[in-house]
Amino acid sequence: MLLLAAVSLIAIPAMVGASGARPWGMIAAGQAIGAVAAVIVGFGWGLSGPAIIAKSAPGERRREYVESALARMVLFVPAALAAFAAAWIVGGDFAIYAGFGALSSASVGLTANWYFVGTDSPYMLLICETLPRVLGTLAGIAFMLLGSSALVGVVWQLVGMLAAFLTSGVWILRTSKAIPRTEYPRRPMLAVLRRQQNGVISMGLSAVYASAPILIVTAIIPASQPLYAVVEKVQRQINVGLNPFVTVLQGWVPRAQPGFLRSRIRLCLSICTAGSVLVIIVMFFGAPLLVGWLGNNQIHPPVHVYLLMAIVTGLSLFETALSKACLAAVERLGVVARATALSGIVGLAGVAVLAHFWGAGGALMGVMLGLFMRIVMELVGLKTALQDEGGDLSPSSRNQRPLPKGR
Template identity: 55%
Template sequence: MIGYSISMVLLAVVSLAVIPSMVTASGAAAWGMIAAGQSIGGVGAVVVAYGWGLSGPASVARADAQMRLTAYAESVTCKLLIIVPIGLLVFSVAWSVGRDYAIFAGVGALSTATVGLTANWWFVGLAQPYRLLVFETIPRVLGTGIGIFYMTHGSSALVGVLWQLIGMVAAFVASTVWILRPWKLRRLRSLPRRQVGAVLASQRQGVTSTVLSSIYSSTPIVIVSLIAPGAQPVYAVVEKVQRQVIVGLGPFVTILQGWVPRASERELARRVRTGLTAAVVFAVALVGFMLAIAPELVWWLGGGQIKPSFLTLLLMSLVTGVSLIEAVVSKACLAALHRLDVVTRATAIGSLVGLPCVAVGAALWGAEGALCGIFAGLLLRLVLELVGMRRAIASRSGGALDVTMDPEIGVGGS
């Protein structure tokens, strides 16, 4: 927990510290376009990552050394092929909306899209937080830090974004060199690898789930802005709090992503239930804690001008708690059981139900109604995943896993 938390805190600190430097260097308008480009690039990053963040930890946790190398080599090949067209696409889209600061928006989008190259799923699956810190986090922090240095000494914000891009690429290169050991290429060439098309097809469940989740999390604020603009400030603040809490709890989910799949077949069901129990207990405590601190936190973030009702704060806390449980069920439990198809279906159904509920709720009851819609869709998604998890455990109770290529996540079939 400490190891993963160090990485999270370092990245959060430099991400916040770079904002005032960019504003000072090139002005608020330039920073606004960089932020717009980063939003566009964030969608590209989900595509470039192509589901390995969801399926990867479980696959490497259960594989032997050779299969781990094969899995990572396949991921590198696919991501390098994907990053070129996606990078050009997000750069072009951001350039088109950037107007006078088109280059700022374009480079911002490209820099954020490269986040999808990350190898953090590998270190998570093997429970190696300090190698994650060394090979992934430190290069990114150094890149951003150097950018801040140059911007405070007269360079434009574009230089800062370019250094962020350099830091992300450096992290990818450092991680890849460490994992694949290029000086042992003969060994790597001797390992069997699938065709790129087969690898991309095997990841379809993971990438579909992550894309749908990204859409479900980012669309409600747009709906509220269009349907109930008067409720948008309140909703924006509580959504910001909810998202930051979930990001802060990332190490908890990360640990379970690596711990649950490493169990033997005999122990897997027990670890799945233990992980779920821990998530429920933690989520209940989290809801109570958020209700206690949310009024002051929202007041501070809103500059003392935004005062949501108790029901709004309660719904925000419940959404956060259910989100934590769902993250553990999908990323740790169902991924370990090789049932990402359940996650994809549940995410799709939850989104199809939840987003219309958000629109209707926002029109009728403002921020409270929108949060009710989000909660309904998220709860439906969690229930469907729990049902699928129970069936998966029951179906595997009489069988044994072997470490072979699996059509859903790459390694570890039944």
């Protein structure tokens, strides 16, 4: 994932240089719309999948992947077409750029990284998932450097994701073909999707919350759209680069031995707090160089925007680990869904109001407000879940008993 994030960042100045800041800004807007479609396609497996796979027998793992793959292929066509249409409307003079940006982003919902995380298979994640996407992005960069437009670059990103989906599926099915299928018959698709409802709701609301600000900025202050787009893109790609950190925790926390889940959750939160502070410091001092390079020296945010971007990135890292690793491990995805819904309303209202007065900086302040509210609500929900089982989050909690498997 670090490799993918690095290559994706390199693609940004290549796109800006190939077609200019405005077309690239529309690609970014389209990708924000496509991110919502990706959540519909992924249907919550990215949140609940690692814990399910980590706790399952090999036959159950195969069934889980097959059921998810079939469901996601069915969902991909309508979700991707809807995203393309919405991006086309938003894109205006650069509608085709926005449309293919949406398609490339929507295809990420087909990812199988949650399966590899659950099986603790980092090398296969690299080979089957990351490598095809990296090669697709590199091919796009090469074509753009040879004179093609940014549209060609984003199409190659789409090709890379589709190749990753096929490669991962072939490997998973081939390595599990010896398992008798009759032992684990497929369940009805509606039942499978119904089981994922909390995961898809929480991830869907998160995607809307992550994607809506750039659309709000585009509508309210179009002149600031390229600036916000590059800041948002840097923040998003840094979070992608940090995904390995979160995915390790996603697999590590649920695999705790009976009696050690609470202590593992506390350690996870401590690590994430330190990591988030470090990310904020590094982002604040390193972002000016990165944004200047990515924006092809055409975009120059003020200092307070860099500070807000750094804080939002650090809070995002902490919240992602809190929801995907800790709350998923205690099967409290309903808490994540409720926190995301309520904080999203407050945060997006803040984005709309504050962006009107303070532009891109105001939009980031609204995002930060919503993230902080979500973290507080999720921490309260996690503490309640642990106390319900006779424990708490305090360091003094020593006599711990395991969470019942039914919880």
